[in-house]
Amino acid sequence: MHSARKQKLYIVLSIVLGAAVAVGLLVVAFNEGLNVFFTPTEITEGKVQPNQNIRIGGMVKEGSLVREGLEGTRIEFVTTDYNADIPVVYEGVLPDLFREGQGVVAEGFVDENGVFQARQIMAKHDENYMSAEVKAALEAAEKRKAAGGISQ
Amino acid sequence: MIPELGHFALILALCLASLQAVFPMVGAHSGNTLWMQLCRPLSAGVWVFMLLAFGCLAYSFLHDDFSVAYVARNSNTLLPVYYKFAAVWGAHEGSLLLWVLILATWGYAVSILSRDLPLDILARVMSVMALITVGFLIFMLGTSNPFERMLLNTPAEGADLNPLLQDFGLTVHPPMLYMGYVGFSVAFSFAIAALLTGRLDAAWARWTRPWTNAAWTFLTVGIALGSWWAYYELGWGGWWFWDPVENVSFMPWLVGTALIHSLAVTEKRGVFKSWTVLLAIAAFSLSLLGAFIVRSGVITSVHAFAVDPERGMVLLTLLLLIIGGSLFLYALRAPVVKGTATYGGYSRELFLLFNNIILVVSTATILLGTLFPLIHEAIYGEANKVSVGPPYFNTLFVPLMAVMAFFLGVSTFSRWKRTSLQHLWQNLGKLLTASVVLGIVIPLLVTAHFNPSAMLAMALALWIALGVVADIWQKTANKASRVDGLRSLSLSYYGMQLAHLGVAVLILGVCLTSHYSIEEDRRLAPNESLTIGDYEFVFKGVEERRGPNYIADSATIDVLKDGEFYLTMHPEKRRYLARGDVQTEADIQVGFFRDLFTALGDPRGEGAWVVRIHVKPFVFWIWLGAFLMAAGGITAILDRRYRTKRVRDEAAVPAVGLKTALE
Numbered sequence: 069m070h071s072a073r074k075q076k077l078y079i080v081l082s083i084v085l086g087a088a089v090a091v092g093l094l095v096v097a098f099n100e101g102l103n104v105f106f107t108p109t110e111i112t113e114g115k116v117q118p119n120q121n122i123r124i125g126g127m128v129k130e131g132s133l134v135r136e137g138l139e140g141t142r143i144e145f146v147t148t149d150y151n152a153d154i155p156v157v158y159e160g161v162l163p164d165l166f167r168e169g170q171g172v173v174a175e176g177f178v179d180e181n182g183v184f185q186a187r188q189i190m191a192k193h194d195e196n197y198m199s200a201e202v203k204a205a206l207e208a209a210e211k212r213k214a215a216g217g218i219s220q
Numbered sequence: 221m222i223p224e225l226g227h228f229a230l231i232l233a234l235c236l237a238s239l240q241a242v243f244p245m246v247g248a249h250s251g252n253t254l255w256m257q258l259c260r261p262l263s264a265g266v267w268v269f270m271l272l273a274f275g276c277l278a279y280s281f282l283h284d285d286f287s288v289a290y291v292a293r294n295s296n297t298l299l300p301v302y303y304k305f306a307a308v309w310g311a312h313e314g315s316l317l318l319w320v321l322i323l324a325t326w327g328y329a330v331s332i333l334s335r336d337l338p339l340d341i342l343a344r345v346m347s348v349m350a351l352i353t354v355g356f357l358i359f360m361l362g363t364s365n366p367f368e369r370m371l372l373n374t375p376a377e378g379a380d381l382n383p384l385l386q387d388f389g390l391t392v393h394p395p396m397l398y399m400g401y402v403g404f405s406v407a408f409s410f411a412i413a414a415l416l417t418g419r420l421d422a423a424w425a426r427w428t429r430p431w432t433n434a435a436w437t438f439l440t441v442g443i444a445l446g447s448w449w450a451y452y453e454l455g456w457g458g459w460w461f462w463d464p465v466e467n468v469s470f471m472p473w474l475v476g477t478a479l480i481h482s483l484a485v486t487e488k489r490g491v492f493k494s495w496t497v498l499l500a501i502a503a504f505s506l507s508l509l510g511a512f513i514v515r516s517g518v519i520t521s522v523h524a525f526a527v528d529p530e531r532g533m534v535l536l537t538l539l540l541l542i543i544g545g546s547l548f549l550y551a552l553r554a555p556v557v558k559g560t561a562t563y564g565g566y567s568r569e570l571f572l573l574f575n576n577i578i579l580v581v582s583t584a585t586i587l588l589g590t591l592f593p594l595i596h597e598a599i600y601g602e603a604n605k606v607s608v609g610p611p612y613f614n615t616l617f618v619p620l621m622a623v624m625a626f627f628l629g630v631s632t633f634s635r636w637k638r639t640s641l642q643h644l645w646q647n648l649g650k651l652l653t654a655s656v657v658l659g660i661v662i663p664l665l666v667t668a669h670f671n672p673s674a675m676l677a678m679a680l681a682l683w684i685a686l687g688v689v690a691d692i693w694q695k696t697a698n699k700a701s702r703v704d705g706l707r708s709l710s711l712s713y714y715g716m717q718l719a720h721l722g723v724a725v726l727i728l729g730v731c732l733t734s735h736y737s738i739e740e741d742r743r744l745a746p747n748e749s750l751t752i753g754d755y756e757f758v759f760k761g762v763e764e765r766r767g768p769n770y771i772a773d774s775a776t777i778d779v780l781k782d783g784e785f786y787l788t789m790h791p792e793k794r795r796y797l798a799r800g801d802v803q804t805e806a807d808i809q810v811g812f813f814r815d816l817f818t819a820l821g822d823p824r825g826e827g828a829w830v831v832r833i834h835v836k837p838f839v840f841w842i843w844l845g846a847f848l849m850a851a852g853g854i855t856a857i858l859d860r861r862y863r864t865k866r867v868r869d870e871a872a873v874p875a876v877g878l879k880t881a882l883e
Contacts, residue, residue: 093616101612105605123607136825141741160741161821161832164802
């Protein structure tokens with residue numbers, strides 16, 4: 069082969085190789101980093117596989133927070149969209165704005181017993197501000213309730 | 221009265237900026253010198269009135285004028301004076317005012333510092349900058365006026381500044397960041413002027429370079445301060461979260477870095493011209509995108525304050541006008557500024573091209589990750605929300621940066637036009653061997669663990685750092701003495717090497733902290749202790765303490781090192797009285813080789829608390845690296861050749877006279 073052609077071949081090969089690596093990395097990255105958001109209602113409806121990495125959002129149910137008398141740093145609470153409740157277990161330090169009756173977003177997975185094992189708890193940095201995710205979850209639950217009420 | 225004066229000053233600034241947007245530009249096209257010259261006094265006028273408006277808002281804050289709605293929402297009589305001033309930019313309206321003030325400052329600075337610039341180019345540059353100012357002033361006066369009054373129901377007390385913002389790092393962080401964001405408007409305006417005139421030569425690149433360096437330096441400092449703040453104020457012990465708002469500040473930085481390198485090639489070799497222009501447009505566009513994302517709340521994030529759809533729409537329109545307009549112009553005019561020179565294999569141009577490609581690809585992946593939740597929502601409907609977490613960004617960004625770090629080492633030793641492989645190998649063979657061997661041996665000796673990624677990071681950091689030293693050594697070899705050699709090197713060369721050294725230090729900081737930090741969240745009863753490495757943390761209990769505008773639960777933790785008393789730490793949980801907000805105040809003992817980090821979690825009964833204790837090696841190096849990069853940026857700006865062009869031309873005349881006299 070001519071050297072010019074050879075050079076072109078190398079360039080084309082390296083571009084193809086580079087693109088393949090890039091696409092491969094992108095797929096891996098999205099697999100690892102992507103969290104789909106679910107509401108408590110959707111989880112009770114069985115839309116989530118056990119151990120699937122997800123995010124859930126809702127309100128922290130009043131009176132559900134247990135922080136004393138548990139092992140180590142473990143805490144338990146219930147998150148609700150006022151239609152369905154999901155118990156949440158977390159080990160670690162809660163964010164400053166976490167409190168009962170406020171919105172919360174948690175990242176983790178649902179175990180075999182239907183308990184959400186949170187790896188990370190997020191509460192937003194403004195009391196008046198509700199996370200768009202939580203807001204949407206509550207609105208969706210309300211719509212379902214309304215629709216359910218009519219059919220009954 | 222004072223707030224009205226401020227409001228009036230804003231309107232006057234808008235009028236002057238409108239004049240500045242029109243007359244110098246029209247003058248430049250029709251050759252009207254007088255109209256072109258108007259740009260200097262007009263930009264001074266805009267600056268003065270913006271300063272006046274800012275002063276008025278600051279005055280209202282310092283005098284607790286709660287009849288101004290913005291002051292009432294973001295200040296309080298109990299707030300310390302220093303934070304009252306910083307509260308001026310503590311929320312949307314005021315920070316927008318700061319943004320426009322900084323834009324006006326950059327404009328004024330260009331008008332007084334660019335004496336060498338041909339008048340028609342200066343006029344166009346100033347007009348473009350004024351056009352941006354007009355857009356933002358209309359936005360501010362129309363949707364977010366900081367001087368809005370509540371004269372009928374004047375509150376007796378303000379709602380206080382968000383406690384997260386009551387902190388030194390965060391009072392300096394926004395101005396620095398804005399200096400960076402807005403600073404790219406200068407490079408952007410130069411790029412637009414180049415497209416309009418079709419003139420894009422070495423001189424153009426030389427004018428643009430110091431301004432780009434300056435903006436980049438501010439952005440570097442701004443991002444570093446933000447990350448430092450997140451580290452000690454958010455109380456999570458992390459320093460980078462790939463939060464959307466961090467990402468939108470990081471993207472202009474990456475593109476800005478690419479722009480700095482591309483400008484160097486354009487100046488020295490006259491290639492990459494249209495690419496440079498595109499990068500200049502992209503850097504500023506990404507800055508504006510950052511402003512839009514932070515302001516509009518389209519992406520939920522810790523920073524997304526002032527969620528207001530109307531503001532979002534106006535900003536989006538402004539964004540589309542500026543980005544769309546400039547890209548349209550680019551499409552029409554880019555062929556005019558095309559480069560003509562060529563370059564061969566393994567040249568410095570080629571390696572800098574790699575650098576640019578990697579930086580732009582990194583930016584693209586971050587952009588994709590940041591906007592993906594929006595795209596997903598647009599396709600699958602609002603009920604199907606996704607979020608993209610740190611693993612996505614780390615998986616893509618870390619390998620890209622590793623490749624870039626490798627090429628950084630190579631490109632320093634490569635030459636313009638063409639470098640032989642033999643030359644590269646002669647210079648780099650030993651360095652490569654040394655950094656690989658040391659990179660494996662040092663972590664092994666210190667930790668006795670085989671950790672491939674930490675070793676790779678160490679090797680790459682050494683590769684860059686040893687390369688810097690070897691290059692300086694080589695460049696000073698042929699001089700009478702090493703000192704003479706060091707003196708003969710230019711400041712922009714030192715700036716480059718300093719910044720590259722910063723990259724090496726940053727890589728070490730980031731990777732060693734990620735791999736060797738020990739992080740424990742533990743429930744500790746009084747007098748219970750936790751041992752991490754050489755340190756034993758003894759939890760003494762929590763007491764109540766009163767601050768100026770808060771009440772704190774203050775913990776006492778005695779730290780023992782190798783069994784002997786070392787220091788006492790006091791992490792706190794503060795409750796701010798005005799808003800009732802709770803705020804974790806971490807206590808960090810900063811060290812050159814490791815930080816001790818303690819933060820208080822929540823009470824768990826019987827005096828026991830959950831306590832967060834981290835030992836973080838080399839975390840300080842992250843900010844040291846950023847500081848070195850910024851120092852490199854400043855050093856490069858100070859290079860004489862950006863300032864003495866005219867002097868040199870004058871000096872040439874007597875030299876010619878002398879020559880003819882000798883003949």
